[in-house]
Amino acid sequence: MMDIIKTLPLRKNGRSRPAIASIGVAALVASSLMAVHGPAASAADGDNVVLAADSPYVQEFTELYDKIHDSANGYFSPEGVPYHSIETLMVEAPDHGHETTSEAFSYYLWLEAQHGRLTEDWGPFNAAWDVMEQYIIPSGDTYKAGGYDPGSPATYAPEFGEPSEYPTPLDFDVAVGQDPLYDELQSTYGTDDIYGMHWLLDVDNVYGYGECGDGTTQPAYINTYQRGPQESVWETVAHPSCETFDYGSENGYLPIFIQDEQYAQQWRFTNAPDADARAVQAAYWALTWATEQGKASEISDTVAKAAKMGDYLRYAMYDKYFKQQGCTSPDCAAGTGKDASAYLMSWYYAWGGSMDGAWSWRIGSSHNHGGYQNPFAAWALSTVSELTPQSSSAQDDWATSLDRQIEFITWLQSDEGAIAGGATNSVGGAYEAPDSGLPSFYGMTYDEKPVYHDPPSNQWFGFQAWGMERVAEYYYVSGDAKAKAVLDKWVDWAIENTTVGGGDYQIPSTLSWSGQPGGDWADGSTSVDNSGLHVTVEDHTTDIGVTGAYARLLTYYGAKANDSDAKTTAKALLDGALMHKDAQGISVTEERADYNRFDDVWSSGDQQGLYIPDGYTGTMPNGDEIAAGKSFLDIRSFYKDDPDWSKVQDYMDGGPVPTFNYHRFWAQADIALALVDYGMLIGS
Ligand code: CA
Numbered sequence: 001m002m003d004i005i006k007t008l009p010l011r012k013n014g015r016s017r018p019a020i021a022s023i024g025v026a027a028l029v030a031s032s033l034m035a036v037h038g039p040a041a042s043a044a045d046g047d048n049v050v051l052a053a054d055s056p057y058v059q060e061f062t063e064l065y066d067k068i069h070d071s072a073n074g075y076f077s078p079e080g081v082p083y084h085s086i087e088t089l090m091v092e093a094p095d096h097g098h099e100t101t102s103e104a105f106s107y108y109l110w111l112e113a114q115h116g117r118l119t120e121d122w123g124p125f126n127a128a129w130d131v132m133e134q135y136i137i138p139s140g141d142t143y144k145a146g147g148y149d150p151g152s153p154a155t156y157a158p159e160f161g162e163p164s165e166y167p168t169p170l171d172f173d174v175a176v177g178q179d180p181l182y183d184e185l186q187s188t189y190g191t192d193d194i195y196g197m198h199w200l201l202d203v204d205n206v207y208g209y210g211e212c213g214d215g216t217t218q219p220a221y222i223n224t225y226q227r228g229p230q231e232s233v234w235e236t237v238a239h240p241s242c243e244t245f246d247y248g249s250e251n252g253y254l255p256i257f258i259q260d261e262q263y264a265q266q267w268r269f270t271n272a273p274d275a276d277a278r279a280v281q282a283a284y285w286a287l288t289w290a291t292e293q294g295k296a297s298e299i300s301d302t303v304a305k306a307a308k309m310g311d312y313l314r315y316a317m318y319d320k321y322f323k324q325q326g327c328t329s330p331d332c333a334a335g336t337g338k339d340a341s342a343y344l345m346s347w348y349y350a351w352g353g354s355m356d357g358a359w360s361w362r363i364g365s366s367h368n369h370g371g372y373q374n375p376f377a378a379w380a381l382s383t384v385s386e387l388t389p390q391s392s393s394a395q396d397d398w399a400t401s402l403d404r405q406i407e408f409i410t411w412l413q414s415d416e417g418a419i420a421g422g423a424t425n426s427v428g429g430a431y432e433a434p435d436s437g438l439p440s441f442y443g444m445t446y447d448e449k450p451v452y453h454d455p456p457s458n459q460w461f462g463f464q465a466w467g468m469e470r471v472a473e474y475y476y477v478s479g480d481a482k483a484k485a486v487l488d489k490w491v492d493w494a495i496e497n498t499t500v501g502g503g504d505y506q507i508p509s510t511l512s513w514s515g516q517p518g519g520d521w522a523d524g525s526t527s528v529d530n531s532g533l534h535v536t537v538e539d540h541t542t543d544i545g546v547t548g549a550y551a552r553l554l555t556y557y558g559a560k561a562n563d564s565d566a567k568t569t570a571k572a573l574l575d576g577a578l579m580h581k582d583a584q585g586i587s588v589t590e591e592r593a594d595y596n597r598f599d600d601v602w603s604s605g606d607q608q609g610l611y612i613p614d615g616y617t618g619t620m621p622n623g624d625e626i627a628a629g630k631s632f633l634d635i636r637s638f639y640k641d642d643p644d645w646s647k648v649q650d651y652m653d654g655g656p657v658p659t660f661n662y663h664r665f666w667a668q669a670d671i672a673l674a675l676v677d678y679g680m681l682i683g684s
Helices: 056-069 102-119 123-136 182-189 273-292 296-317 375-383 394-411 461-478 481-496 544-561 564-578 593-597 637-641 645-652 665-681
Strands: 099-101 200-202 220-223 266-271 349-354 360-363 367-369 422-424 444-447 499-501 504-508 511-514 534-537 617-619 625-627
Touching: 056 102, 056 564, 056 665, 099 102, 102 123, 102 273, 102 665, 123 296, 182 296, 220 266, 266 273, 266 296, 273 296, 273 375, 273 461, 296 349, 296 375, 296 394, 367 444, 375 394, 375 461, 394 461, 394 481, 461 481, 461 504, 461 544, 481 544, 481 564, 499 564, 504 544, 504 564, 544 564, 544 665, 564 665, 593 645, 637 645
Parallel strands: none
Antiparallel strands: 099 200, 200 220, 266 349, 349 360, 367 422, 422 444, 499 504, 511 534, 617 625
16 A cells, blocks of 8 residues: 655745844955956856956855855754754744755755855865765665556545645545656666655754654654645644654654555655756856866766756656646546646655555646746756756756746736746645636646745745746846846836845835736747736845845846846845844844744634644654644754743743844855855956
């Protein structure tokens, strides 16, 4: 029997809403030149490149790079794994700061690519890939993938709206489609191992799961989100990726998520496609810069691994159960091959199997978010020979994906310019009939807030900045007029909603949405009337990571389109961010009003708080009891020993909203990348 755990990986819950720190006088000083050896000009667009290795912004990059690598600052574990944040008391997408994500690894690679660009030292880039491969790409005999049938990749289990509707029953009567990638991947690589990152690690083994029940191995593979769009981080049960029944109940954690007559020991992993695509993106730039230096051979093995990652990343294009596109009922047609592919970057792909190797499974995801798309990676994987995956249909798949992703964001672009939520091939996660009047994209239904609703996935401006930064880089290297058209409108909107001046700045934070795309988009479509699809900026932020992504997209767009508004806004944002330097990096003060959810207990009234099914009782590795009526904090009592805990306890006792100056790895990297890209492309 095949037990399938539904998986929902990385989400961005913690939109930071920082207080506005007091602003002094900008102090960006161009002093001594960086020691830069070799070519200083950047690659793609000679028209707009300034010889700028002596830019003060490049110098700021190096200063920040050094802080990130200063062991006294605590960005890396003893194994060399980048933490999600220096600070341990941290709950947003991960539920602890010393967890890490595939996202952090992808930024680590990019940071080291930039380091190689400036110093011609490619050792750190290769080393970053090696650490990633060792710790967050599962492989080996522990995770046997036996008994896989590509004609029946998984057993269907419906998703539900609320965690309290779980565990979900397996339904063997719903037809699932064929996995068209298995045979060619097997032929190319000769292994059942999937070359993709799992999304989440407990780096310090804070929970105590270790690896496959040993309790001690660190970093440890774990997962959290499993129970539909209303399961916020506060409602998750962190559990081991390798389920050996050593912790939790006599059947481990499985009965919380899945309903079965007999439970089997098993392992399962979930990939966050935006992170793997970002790793490919970083590899492209490393290849470009190393080639300029005549040093491409120094990273050729790593670049080949990036191409391999891109081969497997195609699983993210597929419907969860390989149903044909346009599915509106559990009885809809099973896919027979590429007809199950949306050619988009969906929210995840996942894989797993029994500990005894008797069976294994693979799934895609039916839900597609506008902010997850990466046309740059699709372009690199389909046009750059060193990055083109070896499997026979991979180049065509990525070429199709490139076009489809640009079409997708065009279809989703609001009247104002921001990109709306996305589309799903499985309404409600259960192949429900869509509401009449909802438009479709290649048969998939418009989804205003794909994947998660607590909080809604369409309200975080960071998805705008991340997604459009990739489009801007793609436009920079390709000159694609369709990408430029989307960017022209998006950039105008974003700059209109950004304030800079005197070193201060404010960028959009929370967005609200109304309306929908003005029509269906099918093969051959070039536009729809989106005059009824609207976005409003609800509030603003100085969030460092998002500011970095935003400044960087303005840099690439401004350089290529020679747009002075974009260039000057990028510069002002970076100057503003640099006023928030501290000993460990760049940080602004954030209020975390949501930390009052630490001790929320589930109630049938509001359906919020940690839900544990009646009748389930179990124990966390540290002895914390898992049972109905317990809270996020109750099953994570280690938080009470955190050095920052008193701030949260005071808040829950009626005190002020706690504030933090976080140093997230991805955010430090994103602002660092913005600094060096601005310095190299625009200069000063
Ligand atoms: Ca909820």
